[in-house]
Amino acid sequence: MNRFVVIAALAGLAFGATARAQEADTLTPPSQSWRFAGPLGTVDQAAAQRGFQVYADACSNCHGLKYLHYRDLSGIGFTAAQIKEIAARFMVPAGFDNQGNVVTRPATAASPFRPPFPNDEAARAMLNGALPPDLSLIVSSFPNGPNYIYALLTGYQDPPADVKLADGMNYNPYFPGHQIAMPPPLNEGDITYTDGTASTVAQNAHDVVTFLAWAAHPDMVQRKRIGFGVVLYFLGMAGVTFALKRRIWHGVH
């Protein structure tokens, strides 16, 4: 029976090793410390709110968050009044008038995040043929996602002498192939935090990854909280049923 355990452990090792297999010449992103990591990890609401500001001021010019609604922002601690105020900054389509013309009105808490472009073709036309991905799930879309996005945002460099960049491309050693269409999105001093935190590129990147990690899994905090109860319940019931089993089987030889 021990061998079953050994084999299971071997299987775990084999599968674990594959997760670490990386593209050969792409740099491995260094690990950062994240409040949301681990079973006890939670959302650092102040950081996530600053991250939302980074998203709104910088990323949202090109990247959407189409699976989020403004009301979801309550998950990072914005109040109903703040959410109403944030949503009202954006004009969104609201059906048609009786002449068939599109009506727009300020977004409400129930509106989905306004996309930066009306469609993919419009985005490509504006951005030299590049299509900026939606960020709703970006942190989950890569192995080691949070560290990768952080490294990508902070890792722009001048290209080495032997690298010839294609037209409109930028050099980033963390990106597969090293040539990325997105220009450095975060620049020192571009963002002034409303909460007075010193705004550096590293701080901006850390905050926006915290925000995007929440955006990818808005259920995380509630999920882990319920999870403790559920796991404890089943462990408790395992104890009870084991005691009962011992009692019932007592005397069976």
Place this chain on the structure above:
Amino acid sequence: MTSGLAGWVDTRLPIVTLMRKEFGTFPVPKNFNYFWNFGAISMLLMVVMISTGVVLAMDYMPNAAEAFGSVQHIMRDVNYGWLVRYLHQNGASMFFIATYIHTFRGIYYGSYKSPRELLWILGVVTLLIMMSTAFMGYVLPWGQMSYWGATVITNMFAAIPFVGDAVVTWLWGGFGVDSPTLSRFYSLHYLLPFVLVAVVLLHITAIHKVGSNNPLGIDVRSPQDTLPFHPYYTIKDCFGLCVYLALFAVLVFFAPDLFGDPTNFIPANPLQTPADIQPEWYFLPFYAILRAVPNKLGGVALMFGAMAILLALPWLDTSPVRSARFRPIYRPLFFVWLASIVLLGAVGAHKPEGIWVILGRIGTIYYFGHLLVVMPILGRFERPLPLPDSISRPVITRNALPRGASVAEIRP
């Protein structure tokens, strides 16, 4: 014997009598170990999968334009949709873990041998239905890996001589994996679980006819060898279920993406092939067998053959002894075979280059060699250890027969 409403019903429709006979007083060998819990665990997981699946179907949109977004809608906007979806997604892995353990337990203890051949075949059929259902289910979220996995797997059928291309077009409902493919997979993904339930009921009917095998692999000889199913095994199954559900909960609540592929968080894009196309973990050994053969038709034939060959297991194994405990040569070779499957799983998770190609071929050769050569030949030549006289006798000494010990030594 039964009074009140239950009695009234029972005299007209004997379900109470039936349940009592099949799940109450039903005699079961008393020497099961915990590996015998995984049948009940698999059953429960089947119920979990069907009930969560029915709820998910209420909000899921089976068309290429909306599928990915509708899954996100379930995850974010539907009350506790994330819970139902994670239960379903991780339930698939937990279902396969339980069923694979159940299967390997059956192989180790020779549960497929006479008179349980049909029971075994029905079990292999349930596994095949599970695999088809899981494959089609993985396509439904319509992420990159869903799309490209479906493309790779359906393209295999193109290897069939003469009619291959026509079959693939028919499977796709078009000339590529697209909305028609998705909606027919959805339809079948909803249908097959109910076929599965029917086959599982037959599986249970068969076991209630022939009775359970046991770790000693010897027949029940007297009522002293057995215990009534209730309360002895109902409580033991309850305990096993609680432990397994605790593990399930750890997965669902604390690591729901552990078995998932990050690439599947990217919506399907027919114009962009992912760097590495990989099936879910429970298909990796089969995927490795597919890629171990440098010929497409050969690879596809061996991959499906790897499952089909299990149907013939009762006749490939020629040993008169069921339990591997009493087969000194077969027993270590069983673990080598298990290791070859684990190795194939690791191979399936790596790109087919360098050492992985060689390992994949070694694993494939041993997988088939064990079943087609070792099992038929070994059964004729191996000298099994002496079998105990009955189930109840070795159990008297509690820790029972040490491995390799003969019954004569331990009898008081």
